[in-house]
Amino acid sequence: MTTTYRVDLDAFSRNLHRVRAAIAPAAHMLVVKDDAYAHGLEPLVSRAFDEGVRWFGAFDVATGAAVRAVVGPEARIFVWLIGGADDLAAGVAADLDLGIGDEALLDDLAGLSDPASVARIHLKIDTGLHRNGIRPERWDEALARTAELVAQGRGVLEGIWSHISEASDADDDDARAVFLAGRDAARAAGLAPRFSHLAASAAGFARGEFREDLVRVGAFSYGIRPAGGPGEDDLGIEPIATLVATVTAVDAAGVHLDLGSLHGLPSTLAGRFDVDTPAGPRRVEAIAPASLSIAPWPEAAPGDEVVVFGRGARNSATDLAELIDTIGEEIALRVSPTVPRRYLSA
Ligand SMILES: *Cc1c(COP(=O)(O)O)cnc(C)c1O
Numbered sequence: 001m002t003t004t005y006r007v008d009l010d011a012f013s014r015n016l017h018r019v020r021a022a023i024a025p026a027a028h029m030l031v032v033k034d035d036a037y038a039h040g041l042e043p044l045v046s047r048a049f050d051e052g053v054r055w056f057g058a059f060d061v062a063t064g065a066a067v068r069a070v071v072g073p074e075a076r077i078f079v080w081l082i083g084g085a086d087d088l089a090a091g092v093a094a095d096l097d098l099g100i101g102d103e104a105l106l107d108d109l110a111g112l113s114d115p116a117s118v119a120r121i122h123l124k125i126d127t128g129l130h131r132n133g134i135r136p137e138r139w140d141e142a143l144a145r146t147a148e149l150v151a152q153g154r155g156v157l158e159g160i161w162s163h164i165s166e167a168s169d170a171d172d173d174d175a176r177a178v179f180l181a182g183r184d185a186a187r188a189a190g191l192a193p194r195f196s197h198l199a200a201s202a203a204g205f206a207r208g209e210f211r212e213d214l215v216r217v218g219a220f221s222y223g224i225r226p227a228g229g230p231g232e233d234d235l236g237i238e239p240i241a242t243l244v245a246t247v248t249a250v251d252a253a254g255v256h257l258d259l260g261s262l263h264g265l266p267s268t269l270a271g272r273f274d275v276d277t278p279a280g281p282r283r284v285e286a287i288a289p290a291s292l293s294i295a296p297w298p299e300a301a302p303g304d305e306v307v308v309f310g311r312g313a314r315n316s317a318t319d320l321a322e323l324i325d326t327i328g329e330e331i332a333l334r335v336s337p338t339v340p341r342r343y344l345s346a
Contacts, residue, residue, distance in 0.1 A: 002246060002258075002260065002340060003243070003244065003245040003246055003257070003258055003259055003260045003339055003340075004243075004244050004339065004340050004341070004342045005038075005039075005241055005242070005243055005244075005335050005339050005340070005341050005342070006241060006242045006243075006244055006310075006311075006341075006342045006344060007039050007040065007043070007044075007240055007241045007341055007342070007343050007344065008240050008241070008242075008311060008344045008345075009043065009044075009047045009240075009343055009344065009345040010344070010345050010346055011223065011238050011239075011240040011311065012039075012044065012047055012048075012221070012222070012223075012240045013047060013051050014238065015220065015221050015222065015223050015237050015238065015240065016028070016030070016048060016051045016053060016221060017051070018220075018235075018236045018237055019204075019215075019217050019220055019221055019237075020052075022204070022205050022236070023204050023205070023211050023215045023217070026204070026211035026212060026213055026214060026215050027054070027055055027213065027214050027215075028053055028055065028214075028215060028217055028221075029055035029056065029057045029078060029197065029214045029215065029216045029217070030045075030048050030053045030055065030056050030057065030217065030218075030221055031056075031057035031059075031200070031216050031217060031218030031221070032044065032045055032056055032057065032058055032059075032063070032067065032218075033057065033058065033059035033060075033063065033218065034059075034329075034333055035337065036222070037218060037219070037222045037224065037329060037332055037333065038332050038333050038334075038335045038337075039222060039240065039241055039341070040341045040343075041063070041066060041067070041070075042066075042070055043341070043343050045067050045070045045071060046070055046071075048221075049070070049071045049075060053075070054074065054075045054076060055075065055076045055077075055078065055214060056071070056075060056076070056077045056078065057078050057079075057080075057216045057218070058077050058078065058079050058096075059079060059080065059081055060079055060081040060082075061079050061081075061082060061083075061087050061090050061091045061094070061096065063079070064077045064078075064079040064091060064094055064096040065090065065094040065096075068094050068095060068096070073095065076097055077094075077095075077096050077097060078096070078097040078098075078099060078122065078216075079091055079096050079097070079098060079099060080099030080101065080122075080124070082098060082099070082100070082102075082105055084105075084108060085108040085111060085112070088105060088108050088109060088112065088119070089112055089113075089114070089117075091119075092112065092114075092117045092118075092119050093117070096120070097120045097122055097158055097159070098119055098120060098121055098122065099122045099124055099161060100121050100122065100123055100124060101124035101126070101132035101133040101134060102132060102134070103134060103138060103141070103142050103145065106142065106145045106146060106149065107145075109121070109149055109154060109155055110148070110149060110152075110154060112154070117154075118153065118154065118155060118156060119149070119154065119155040119156075120155070120156055120158045121146060121149070121155045121156065121157050121158060121159075122157075122158055122159035122160070122161050122193075122195070122197075123142060123143070123146060123157065123159070123160055123161070123186070123193075124160075124161050124162060124163075125139055125160065125161075125162050125178065125179060125182040126162070127162040127163075127164060127174075127175035127176070127178040127179050127182075127198070128164075128165070128171065128174065128175045128178065129162075129163055129164065129165060129175075131163065133162060133163070136178055136181075136182065139182050139185060140185060140189070143185060143186055143189040143191060144189065146191060147189055147190060147191060150191065157186070157191045157192070157193050158193065158194055158195055159193050159194065159195035159196065159197060159213075159214075160179070160182060160183045160186055160193045160195075160196050161195075161196070161197045161198060162175065162178075162179045162182075162198045163198065163200070164176070164198055164199065164200075164203060164210075166199075166200060166201075166202040166203050169207070172203060172207070172210070175198070176198065176209070176210060179196075179198050183196060194213070195212075195213045195214055196212035196213050196214075197212055197213060197214035197215065197216060198210060198212060199211060199212070199215045199216070200215070200216050200217060200218065200219075201217045201218060201219045201220040201221075201226070202226055202229065204216075204217055204220075205220065205235060219328065219329060220235060220237050222239075222240055222241070222332070223237045223238045223239040223240045223311070223316075224239070224316075224317055224318060224328040224329060224332060225237065225316070225318050225328065226318070226327070226328075227318055227321050227322050227325075227326065227327045227328060228322065232316070238311065239310050239311040239316045239317070240311055241310050241311060241332075241335075242307060242308075242309075242310035242311045242312055242313055243259075243307075243308040243309055243310050243313075243335055243339070244305055244306070244307055244308065245257040245258065245259055245275075245292065245305075245306050245308050246258065246302070246303055246304065246305060246306070247300060247301065247302050247303060247304040247305075247306065248291075248302055249302060250296065250300045250301065250302065253293065254285055254286070254293040254294060254295060254296050255277075255282070255293065255294050255295070255296050255297070255300045255304075256291055256292070256293050256294075257291060257292045257293075257294065257306055257308075258290065258291050259290055259291055259292060259308075259336075259339070260290065260336065260338055260339045260340075263289075263333075263334045263335075263336050264287060264288065264289040264290060264334065265287050265292070265320070265331070265334055266287070266324055266326075266330075266331075266334075267287045267288075268324045269284065269287060269320060269323060269324060270284060270285065270286050270287045271283065271284070271285060272284070272323050272324075273309075273315055273319075273320060273323060274314060274315075275292075275294060275306050275307060275308050275309075275313070275314075276306065276307040276313060276314060277294070277297060277300070277304065277306050278297075278299075278304050278305070279297035279298075279299070279300070280297075281314065282294045282295040282296075282297065282306075283295045292308070294306065309331070316328065317329075317331040317332040318331070
């Protein structure tokens with residue numbers, strides 16, 4: 001027996017239905033960055049497509065192309081990390097929707113060698129996060145540049161988008177005002193973006209006026225609730241994955257579990273949470289990069305299964321995150337790609 005990450009695809013389906021209901025009539029763009037939040041890209045994308053999801057948020061062009069290989073031509077795939085002209089060309093070739101948050105990329109688009117390629121542009125306005133995005137004072141210029149590309153048949157303006165902090169309603173309201181002004185300016189410039197999108201999980205669920213046409217939902221799709229926020233029951237979501245480790249050694253120092261993980265759990269969690277063993281809950285006493293040591297029980301033996309966190313465990317990823325003032329994604333993404341995923345479905 002080896003350590004596995006067990007992903008319940010039926011629970012994932014239920015979350016997808018819940019997300020769809022919560023954000024309707026906006027459409028769900030399923031964010032699948034970081035290997036679908038470490039659940040495994042291909043099986044999750046495939047299940048989501050079967051459930052009717054037709055927008056995927058893939059982050060970078062390589063991931064976007066990988067999603068395209070899974071879903072075929074019918075879905076829209078949005079990427080927003082684009083490294084330059086070659087990356088752009090690859091994104092156009094893979095039929096991706098391109099999140100453009102940097103004016104230099106508009107010049108790169110104009111210079112693409114294949115004149116038949118028409119880029120689907122989603123122009124990003126920086127509404128205060130300063131991660132990337134076109135600054136409001138440069139926005140009119142970017143619109144003019146985009147209008148040229150459209151007139152030349154090199155691009156279509158499919159969307160206007162931004163990313164908000166979702167940390168305070170007041171900040172989000174300010175960001176939204178900048179966003180709406182930017183969209184008005186696009187319309188005044190003769191551009192007609194079909195899609196507006198600025199919300200992720202939290203604002204998409206809590207604040208109707210932020211839903212627009214698309215909501216880019218990652219965390220809630222995977223049942224990861226916000227730290228310090230509403231619980232899974234309130235949100236109507238459920239964790240979908242469980243990290244199950246096996247006992248590899250028992251000695252005087254305790255019971256040791258191989259996590260097979262390159263990343264390990266944060267060592268600051270040592271001594272702070274219990275895992276479920278065949279003998280009941282036991283405290284995690286030490287955390288090394290690829291292993292855990294837990295308090296012993298008399299019959300402990302190599303091969304015993306221990307439920308570390310997640311679906312059906314006493315702690316979710318977010319429960320652990322809250323112990324050390326971080327977010328659930330930070331824990332979920334610690335499950336290394338070297339841990340085998342097992343996909344369960346009735
Ligand atoms: C990660 C990400 C999302 C999804 O955020 P969640 O809180 O996981 O729903 C949406 N949009 C962008 C730009 C992102 O980077």
